[in-house]
Amino acid sequence: MSNRSTRARIGRRVMVHTPVGGSRSVMMGAVAAVTLATLVTGCGGKSQDHPSSSAAGNPAIGKLPQATTFANLKNVAKDSGADAAGNGTVAHPTAAVPVSATPGGPPVATLPDKELGGPTWVPVVETKPGWQRVLLPSRPNGATGWIPAGKMHTAHSPYVVKVDTSARRLSLLKSGQSLGTWTVAVGAPKTPTPAGRTFIMASLAPAKATYSPLILPVGAHSESLDTFGGGPGTVAFHGWPQKSVFGQAVTHGCIRVPADALQQLAKVPLGTPVSISN
Amino acid sequence: MRKHLKYGAIVGALAAPVAVAAIVVPSASATGGGTASSAFGISASGLLTIPQTPSVSSGAQPSTKSVASLPHNPLVQLSVLRTKAVSGHSEASVVDLKIAKAAISPKAVLSAKLITATCDGGAGSSRLVDVRLAGHAIQAGASPNSRITVPVQGLGGVQVTVNKQVHNADGTTTITGLELAVQALGKSQVIAISSATCAGAPAAPGEAPRPSPVPSDLPVTG
Numbered sequence: 323m324s325n326r327s328t329r330a331r332i333g334r335r336v337m338v339h340t341p342v343g344g345s346r347s348v349m350m351g352a353v354a355a356v357t358l359a360t361l362v363t364g365c366g367g368k369s370q371d372h373p374s375s376s377a378a379g380n381p382a383i384g385k386l387p388q389a390t391t392f393a394n395l396k397n398v399a400k401d402s403g404a405d406a407a408g409n410g411t412v413a414h415p416t417a418a419v420p421v422s423a424t425p426g427g428p429p430v431a432t433l434p435d436k437e438l439g440g441p442t443w444v445p446v447v448e449t450k451p452g453w454q455r456v457l458l459p460s461r462p463n464g465a466t467g468w469i470p471a472g473k474m475h476t477a478h479s480p481y482v483v484k485v486d487t488s489a490r491r492l493s494l495l496k497s498g499q500s501l502g503t504w505t506v507a508v509g510a511p512k513t514p515t516p517a518g519r520t521f522i523m524a525s526l527a528p529a530k531a532t533y534s535p536l537i538l539p540v541g542a543h544s545e546s547l548d549t550f551g552g553g554p555g556t557v558a559f560h561g562w563p564q565k566s567v568f569g570q571a572v573t574h575g576c577i578r579v580p581a582d583a584l585q586q587l588a589k590v591p592l593g594t595p596v597s598i599s600n
Numbered sequence: 601m602r603k604h605l606k607y608g609a610i611v612g613a614l615a616a617p618v619a620v621a622a623i624v625v626p627s628a629s630a631t632g633g634g635t636a637s638s639a640f641g642i643s644a645s646g647l648l649t650i651p652q653t654p655s656v657s658s659g660a661q662p663s664t665k666s667v668a669s670l671p672h673n674p675l676v677q678l679s680v681l682r683t684k685a686v687s688g689h690s691e692a693s694v695v696d697l698k699i700a701k702a703a704i705s706p707k708a709v710l711s712a713k714l715i716t717a718t719c720d721g722g723a724g725s726s727r728l729v730d731v732r733l734a735g736h737a738i739q740a741g742a743s744p745n746s747r748i749t750v751p752v753q754g755l756g757g758v759q760v761t762v763n764k765q766v767h768n769a770d771g772t773t774t775i776t777g778l779e780l781a782v783q784a785l786g787k788s789q790v791i792a793i794s795s796a797t798c799a800g801a802p803a804a805p806g807e808a809p810r811p812s813p814v815p816s817d818l819p820v821t822g
Contacts (some may be wrong), residue, residue, distance in 0.1 A: 391818070411805065412808045438814065438816060438818055439814040439816045440811065440812070440814040443808065451686050451687075451688065451689030451720065452658075452686030452687045452688060452689060470687070471686075471687045471688050472687045472688070476805045477805045477806050477807060477808035477809070478805050478806070478807055478808060479807070479808040480807065509821075513821070522811075524811075524814065524818075525811035525812070525813045525814065526813060526814055526815075526816045526817055526818060527813035527814065527815050527816070528816070528817035529815060529817070530817075533822070536813060537817065537818060537820060539818055539820055543821075544821045547821060550819055550820070550821045550822070551819030551820075551822075552819045553818050553819030553820060553821075555821055556818060556820045556821065557820065557821050558818075558820035558821070560820070560822075573821065573822055574821040574822050575821035576820055576821045576822050578822075588811070588813070589810050590810075590811075591807075591808030591809060591810060591811060592808070592811045593808060594808070
């Protein structure tokens with residue numbers, strides 16, 4: 323299992339930035355980098371202490387890596403992305419569940435019931451008899467896993483979020499109907515917002531809303547930054563104080579959205595598919 | 601008197617495989633309670649009882665079973681019975697089936713090259729290949745619960761239901777590829793071929809909840 327402490331190795335490139343949109347790249351020792359980043363970053367506060375195994379009662383799966391935003395999973399199946407939006411089925415494990423690379427295959431990870439302090443919800447992207455394939459919130463981008471059917475509570479999200487990084491546009495749809503389209507800020511050319519199918523992973527309300535009252539991390543991670551501000555390089559939707567950034571490719575991968583877009587996105591259930599194209 | 605003799609012969613023939621089948625499959629396993637999936641290749645109830653053979657349930661192992669053939673008997677002949685049941689899905693197939701060939705007449709009452717039943721997420725389908733009832737071809741792509749009655753010499757009307765689909769009280773659905781019913785000695789005899797049961801459609805899950813923001817933070821890629 324990978325976590326932030328192992329990712330932020332000495333000499334590893336660590337990015338920090340300020341709320342005004344300026345950014346700087348620094349090379350520094352891991353401990354100093356994490357400490358400094360935590361103090362000065364405008365894009366996040368203290369990083370999460372991700373939970374230890376919650377696979378209580380099942381020692382076999384307790385030894386497997388947890389599929390959280392901090393993990394870099396090996397031997398998982400890549401998302402084919404055949405149907406970008408899926409059918410809206412989202413799933414919540416009520417306890418840690420084993421994740422296999424193939425239907426019926428041996429477990430390669432576990433999906434915990436909590437993610438960043440809230441309930442884990444993931445989109446179901448494929449179903450086979452007795453098995454459900456879900457998108458995972460871990461690296462590498464597009465990581466998927468098969469979970470035995472009946473192990474998760476399923477629900478339906480009528481929402482779909484679409485981001486066109488070239489057009490710098492975000493669209494929110496509910497039951498196929500547009501709820502709005504907004505001009506947003508996306509990743510800069512050297513730190514692009516990763517394209518592909520992901521999902522809204524969590525809804526966080528920082529104690530100090532330095533740049534946004536709400537952070538909506540998604541399952542995807544920056545492809546160019548292994549770590550950011552002490553975090554694992556997780557991409558997110560969030561607001562931004564300066565409206566001038568909207569329409570620009572200036573972020574480290576996150577998608578900065580106007581306040582009314584954030585207000586609408588706040589209502590979108592966790593696990594809802596997010597389709598990012600460029 | 602002649603009639604009684606004929607029925608007696610039929611019942612005798614029907615009774616024959618009971619003991620044999622009981623040896624092959626000691627007991628019909630439970631269908632698994634709750635929303636478990638289950639399947640079996642053949643069963644009979646009435647004057648003749650054949651346990652569900654081979655019976656599988658998603659709540660037990662193994663999840664698949666195959667039987668090459670039933671022991672030799674004058675009533676039912678077949679080549680392969682195959683069943684499978686996992687959560688939310690079950691299937692059954694019977695190959696080269698002949699029923700009551702020797703007991704009734706030189707011609708089979710019912711013959712089929714293949715009869716299958718598949719249940720997936722509470723929705724079912726069946727497949728019939730070259731099925732003939734007393735020489736009459738039965739439509740392969742029959743709509744659910746299609747029923748025909750054909751007079752068979754010595755048996756009267758033999759009723760066949762193909763692609764039978766029943767929604768059970770526990771929310772499961774049962775698909776039976778073909779069910780044959782006949783009145784013998786005033787009692788009903790039912791033989792079910794290829795039956796698959798699975799949990800009712802989880803197709804209409806409730807709407808996912810609106811998230812409650814967690815008082816927390818994560819350094820994200822701004």
